[in-house]
Amino acid sequence: MINYLSNNSDTVLSALRQHLYLALLPILIGIVVSVPIGYLGVRFPWLYHPLVNTCGVLYSIPSLALFVFLPVILGTKILSPINIVVALSIYTVALLARTVADGLRAVDRTVVQSATAMGYRRFRRLVDVELPVALPVILAGLRVATVSNISLVSVGALIGVGGLGQLFTRGFQLFYLEPILVGIILSVLVAGLADLAIVLVQRAVTPWTRYQHGNGGAS
DSSP: OOHHHHSSHHHHHHHHHHHHHHHHHHHHHHHHHHHHHHHHHHHHHHHHHHHHHHHHHHHHOOOHHHHHHHHHHHHHTTHHHHHHHHHHHHHHHHHHHHHHHHHHHHOOOOHHHHHHHOOOOOHHHHIIIIIIHHHHHHHHHHHHHHHHHHHHHHHGGGTTTTTTHHOOOOOOOOTTTHHHHHHHHHHHHHHHHHHHHHHHHHHOOOOHHHHHHHHHHHH
């Protein structure tokens, strides 16, 4: 495997860069889209259950079928990376929109009422009070979405665009074990590092959760 890496470093690095791009760009898009959708599910309670049901249906669509079907809708080529980005953005929104809604619904109503009494208008209250309190729930969902995306990117290799998944298909086609092992190890490593990064961000931006856990353990 060391020899394979040294002889094919450019190919492996190119696949790794594409994998990161295809996995992380939909996460950014998903965050931007899911926060307002999740908020609407809380702002208008009658929207919550349709939102949850729609997200469940979207996430249940098989990834390969979505990768193949999207070019028909978008008018893109079957090998276009745009298909992977759009598909994974849909999955990310399906996961995060419900998570955002559940996180905001879990915010103590007395906290919201206190912020309102202090003069916070709706948007400022959302940004300064409700979203920070809901962050532990939202970031937990983000961890799931990120690891899921990193895994699903490899499925795109079956239609010719799949980052590290291309190492899998190349290995299977050539009956060559080394690229498969490299692809698996790098995929697991990327998923683990991404998950760790989100955990560290969560610890940095929600320090009060550490104190709560510490107090709970002491009692």
